[in-house]
Amino acid sequence: MKFSTPEGIGALILCALSIQYLRKFLDTPNRTPRWDQVLRKAWAGVGILFGIGAIFGIDDLSTGWLWAGFGAIIAYTVWLINDFKPARTLLLAVGPFMVMAFLSELMKSVVPTFREEYDDYIGSAMAFSVIWLITFIIIATRQKKALANESVEREKEAEKRREIEARKAELEALVAERTAEITQQKEELEHALAELRITQNQLVQSEKMASLGELTAGIAHEIQNPLNFVNNFSEVSVELIDELADEQQKPERDPELEAELLADLKQNLQKITHHGGRASSIVRGMLQHSRASSGQREPTDLNALADEYLRLAYHGLRAKDKTFNATFSTDLDPSLGLISLIPQDLGRVLLNLFTNAFYAVQQRQKQAGSSTSPALYQPAVRVQTRCENGQARIMVTDNGTGIPEELQTRIFQPFFTTKPTGEGTGLGLSLAYDIVTKGHNGTLQVESREGEGTTFIIKLPA
Amino acid sequence: MKILVVDDEIDVKDLFEQRFRREIRNGEFELAFANSGEDALAYLDGHASEIILILSDINMPGMSGFELLRHIRSGFNAPPPPIVMMITAYGDPQSQQQAVDLGANDFLTKPLDFAVLKQKLRSVV
Numbered sequence: 001m002k003f004s005t006p007e008g009i010g011a012l013i014l015c016a017l018s019i020q021y022l023r024k025f026l027d028t029p030n031r032t033p034r035w036d037q038v039l040r041k042a043w044a045g046v047g048i049l050f051g052i053g054a055i056f057g058i059d060d061l062s063t064g065w066l067w068a069g070f071g072a073i074i075a076y077t078v079w080l081i082n083d084f085k086p087a088r089t090l091l092l093a094v095g096p097f098m099v100m101a102f103l104s105e106l107m108k109s110v111v112p113t114f115r116e117e118y119d120d121y122i123g124s125a126m127a128f129s130v131i132w133l134i135t136f137i138i139i140a141t142r143q144k145k146a147l148a149n150e151s152v153e154r155e156k157e158a159e160k161r162r163e164i165e166a167r168k169a170e171l172e173a174l175v176a177e178r179t180a181e182i183t184q185q186k187e188e189l190e191h192a193l194a195e196l197r198i199t200q201n202q203l204v205q206s207e208k209m210a211s212l213g214e215l216t217a218g219i220a221h222e223i224q225n226p227l228n229f230v231n232n233f234s235e236v237s238v239e240l241i242d243e244l245a246d247e248q249q250k251p252e253r254d255p256e257l258e259a260e261l262l263a264d265l266k267q268n269l270q271k272i273t274h275h276g277g278r279a280s281s282i283v284r285g286m287l288q289h290s291r292a293s294s295g296q297r298e299p300t301d302l303n304a305l306a307d308e309y310l311r312l313a314y315h316g317l318r319a320k321d322k323t324f325n326a327t328f329s330t331d332l333d334p335s336l337g338l339i340s341l342i343p344q345d346l347g348r349v350l351l352n353l354f355t356n357a358f359y360a361v362q363q364r365q366k367q368a369g370s371s372t373s374p375a376l377y378q379p380a381v382r383v384q385t386r387c388e389n390g391q392a393r394i395m396v397t398d399n400g401t402g403i404p405e406e407l408q409t410r411i412f413q414p415f416f417t418t419k420p421t422g423e424g425t426g427l428g429l430s431l432a433y434d435i436v437t438k439g440h441n442g443t444l445q446v447e448s449r450e451g452e453g454t455t456f457i458i459k460l461p462a
Numbered sequence: 463m464k465i466l467v468v469d470d471e472i473d474v475k476d477l478f479e480q481r482f483r484r485e486i487r488n489g490e491f492e493l494a495f496a497n498s499g500e501d502a503l504a505y506l507d508g509h510a511s512e513i514i515l516i517l518s519d520i521n522m523p524g525m526s527g528f529e530l531l532r533h534i535r536s537g538f539n540a541p542p543p544p545i546v547m548m549i550t551a552y553g554d555p556q557s558q559q560q561a562v563d564l565g566a567n568d569f570l571t572k573p574l575d576f577a578v579l580k581q582k583l584r585s586v587v
Contacts (some may be wrong), residue, residue: 329523
């Protein structure tokens with residue numbers, strides 16, 4: 001080949017262009033930057049080679065060497081980036097052509113006659129290698145495109161993953177924030193709950209005290225009666241002793257009268273003891289009522305409890321409203337015997353029911369009082385106890401105003417009251433309900449007709 | 463003079479009998495007792511003419527003293543009408559007025575002062 005011939009110049013330019021194409025196709029600036037620095041200078045190298053060839057007038061250089069050098073460059077480049085699949089395919093594409101070109105040139109210089117003789121075969125082989133080259137370049141291009149697509153996909157996925165990661169982190173931060181918020185709220189709620197519990201206990205206590213206040217007058221009245229007896233029987237006893245002393249001074253003593261006086265004296269002292277005991281039991285009951293419940297069940301005479309609280313409730317209301325008068329009666333089943341219950345608690349329930357009953361008849365009496373025939377209405381409250389199927393039943397009945405049907409479901413709710421503000425806490429019945437159901441596993445029911453009266457029924461299991 | 467005492471407290475009987483023992487012994491007073499308004503009415507059914515004076519508590523279970531008074535004034539008021547004295551632990555003016563309106567002759571408050579009661583009883587006779 002001669003450098004000055006079109007063939008030589010063409011080969012050089014082709015080589016240079018091929019290297020340029022190689023660089024672009026294989027993306028060498030990114031994949032192997034250092035080697036790319038060398039490849040970039042391919043133009044310059046080609047120029048220098050061209051210059052040298054022209055100056056020294058080298059005419060006899062086979063283009064095969066050129067192709068072999070170019071092949072080596074490609075091979076080395078591919079070896080550098082062998083993990084890039086299209087590169088290997090490119091090598092496979094270029095390889096046969098390079099080998100053929102090199103062999104053809106080699107044979108030209110070493111065995112020219114052989115070369116001449118098989119020129120047709122070698123030409124066919126060259127043509128085949130060119131087809132091979134083009135085919136594989138197309139394949140390599142496709143591979144590259146596929147890889148590029150793949151990498152774009154991968155990039156997208158990675159982008160997506162990054163987004164998800166970011167979102168996840170964001171969500172986690174949000175969750176942590178919310179958790180902190182909820183924890184704080186929970187703590188606040190717990191605090192509020194604790195405060196509510198304390199308030200509830202205070203309310204229960206104040207309700208107890210309020211009912212005790214209502215009782216005070218009743219208690220005073222109930223204590224006054226036995227005290228009157230104590231005083232009266234004491235005074236009478238002094239009179240009896242005086243009479244006895246007088247009798248003893250007489251010259252003719254009357255043993256029969258003396259015996260009678262002594263018997264009376266003894267009886268009086270027994271009565272003093274009895275009524276003193278009555279007064280103490282009322283005071284004891286009052287103390288028991290105001291004291292926090294022991295929560296201890298003890299065998300209790302339910303009939304006595306009902307009777308005692310009925311009186312206290314009546315006189316309590318009677319003391320507040322002097323014009324008020326009602327009949328109250330008891331129908332107590334003696335077969336009830338002693339029942340295991342918490343006396344303070346059940347006493348409060350009964351007191352509440354009685355107070356409500358007297359309040360209801362009082363209200364109805366007020367309404368009737370404004371009408372034309374007040375004498376027709378006779379307020380009455382009645383308590384009945386029964387022993388039925390092994391359970392105790394206590395019925396508190398009044399003929400008062402009654403409870404409208406729509407309110408009957410609400411009366412056991414805390415703070416529900418129909419009394420004017422300041423008169424009722426609205427806790428009485430709700431506490432009563434809790435005491436009967438939770439404290440004694442019993443039931444508390446109401447039956448009422450508006451304008452006719454109300455009955456509360458407590459059932460306690462034996 | 464026969465007196466009917468109406469009170470739901472049973473020991474009132476013993477108390478009155480001892481307080482008035484001298485009067486009872488010398489026949490000045492004769493006492494009868496009833497434990498409720500209903501009992502009192504039942505007693506009056508048979509002994510209305512004997513009873514000159516009735517002492518009744520107001521606050522009693524069942525029939526109240528006021529109701530009893532109303533019944534007495536409507537059913538047992540044959541002349542001479544019995545003298546009725548009401549007794550109550552609540553000495554308020556309203557009750558007193560009500561007692562007077564219903565035809566009570568006197569109004570006493572508990573605790574009873576027996577000296578005063580005796581005087582009143584004697585003044586009636």
